[in-house]
Amino acid sequence: MLERYGHGGDLWTAEETFGWPKDQFLDFSSNMNPLGPPLVVQQILSDAWRDIVKYPDPAVRELRSKLAQKYEIPMESILVGNGAAELIDLIARVLKPSVTGLARPSFSEYEEAIHKTGGGIYNIPLRSSHQFELQQQDMEAAYSAVDLFFLGHPNNPTGKLIPRHILSNLIESGRSCVLDEAFMDFVADEQEHSLLKLASTSRQLFVIRSMTKFYSIPGIRLGFMVAHPEAIREIQQQQVQWSVNYLAQRIGTAVLEDEKFERNSRHWLQEEKAWLTGQLRQLGLDVVFTEVNFVLFSFPEPMGLTVKQAQKYMGQQGILIRDASLFEGLSERYCRVAIRLREDNVRLIEGLRLMLAAFGAESRTKS
Template sequence: MLERYGHGGDLWTAAEAFGRPKEQFLDYSSNMNPLGPPEVVKQILIESWRDIVKYPDPAVRELRQKLSQKYEIDPESILVGNGAAELIDLIIRVLKPTTTGLARPSFSEYEEAVHKVEGGLISLPLFPQHQFELQWQDVEASLTALDILFLGHPNNPTGRILSSSIVSHLLGSGRKLVLDEAFMDFVQQEKEHSLLKLASTCQDLIVIRSMTKFYSIPGIRLGFVVAHPDLIAQLRYQQVQWSVNYLAQRIGAAVLEDESFEQSTREWLQIEKPWLMAELSRLGLDVVPSDVNFLLFAFPESSGKTVKQAQQYMGHQGILIRDASLFEGLNERYCRVAIRLREDNERLIQVLSNFMRDVYPIGEEGVLNE
């Protein structure tokens, strides 16, 4: 199984499974910006490598100040972490919820963090007939049993943002609301939909951001959380010292100033997303509308195809896709793919088309027959 460690983007496991070097794969299983990293990242790595003899700033002052200026929020409402994953775990450890409401399907690390503090879970279902948008009636019935709600905005793996009406309901629910905005940078009307500014002053709202996806720096590990300064102080007290290394701080502060990179990314996605959605639909796949840089789709039931078969077939062709059946609430027909550059996307469509036509024989377990 490619998702042996719970995520896409595991090139080491892919190399073992398909017998080719890591560098020879087109990775559609992790949702990184194909335009990145920005050029300034290379400059920092070249110019600053000697500075790793110094301790990083324990208060991450420069980066917090840059984030404060970019998003117009108080720096005391910002805590920077070693990627969004650290912050998810940190928030749950500090809040220690008895019962947490999670959308299904959603990012598995929310559930893992809750299990670590021995908290209970209530599933809030997302249905294909609603295009996987969360419905208020599916939340309302569970509210009295919940301490907090932990939701993706946009959600992973569905790629959908929360509607303004349900955000309004959630904010008035009297429960703590944690929103993971790891992919919000890719939303065309980001400022309209993000709740970062509100979270900086609201006692019951917490917003997590990742910087690794948009700037394509997952190896650096960088994210931040915005909340009321009182909660930020509690989170900072529980955070591991030196969580954010020197290079991560320097790179984070620099990429925030690269406005041309942001503009290029949004222009690329505005063209490439509808093209790829149309091509996947042309193959007869059921494509879920997406607000971000990845797409969830299902093989039609009549085709008899499964995502595990597709993952094996395409892996042998050098293309990695995400088995979305591993997300609770999705079945063996669901697959998630990133959106990449046109040349790569054309290769994806070509290999998927061959798979749909059964050009090569595939066994019952999805393994190619020699």
């Protein structure tokens, strides 16, 4: 299985499976910004390598100061981690919820972190009939059953933001909630939707952000959490010392200053998202509207095609796509692809077109 370790972007397994060299795959299975990393990352790696003989700042002060300035929140409300994955695991271990409400489908690491603490899961359905948008009645049904909500905002793999009235009701209910805003940087009107500021003073709300997706630095591992200062101190006590290395701190601080990169990324995404989703629909695929840099779609039942068949065919052509049926709540017909540069997206569409023609011819032969 290509997602042997639960994620896209596993080029080592792809090489073993399809026989292509790792550096020759066109990877639509992981959701990185194709405009990155920013050029300043290359400069830091070139200039700062001698400084790895020093210990990193255990309090990550410079990066936290930059984050506080950018998002207008107190430094004391920020905890930086070794990617969002570490922070997801930390918050689960500290809060130790008995039952956690998860919207399905959603990122598998939420459930994995909760299971490690012995907690149970309450499934909140996201239905295709509602374009996978979270519904108020389903949230209300969960209120009496859970002691923590763990929600993607925007959600992965659906690309949907949580409706504002649902977030307002959740906050007013006083129930604890962790919002994973890993892809919020890609949202055009980010400041209108993010709850970072509210989380910095709230005792019930925790917001996790990733820096690896937007700035294309997944190999560096960098993310941060925003919560009430007392909660941050409690969580930090459970964090492994030296969790955030020296280069990650330097790179994180530098990329936050690159406003041009941020503007260019949002401009690219709005244009390319419209083009790619339009092309996917022209192929006859059922496309879910997305707010971010990836697209969830399904093969209509009459096509008689499963995502595993599609993944095998495309992988043999050197193009990697994500098997979205591995997300609980999605059928074997669902696929997720990243939005990349136009040249790459054209190759994806051509590959899918050839595949649909090949499978169509095969099905006609069988019938």
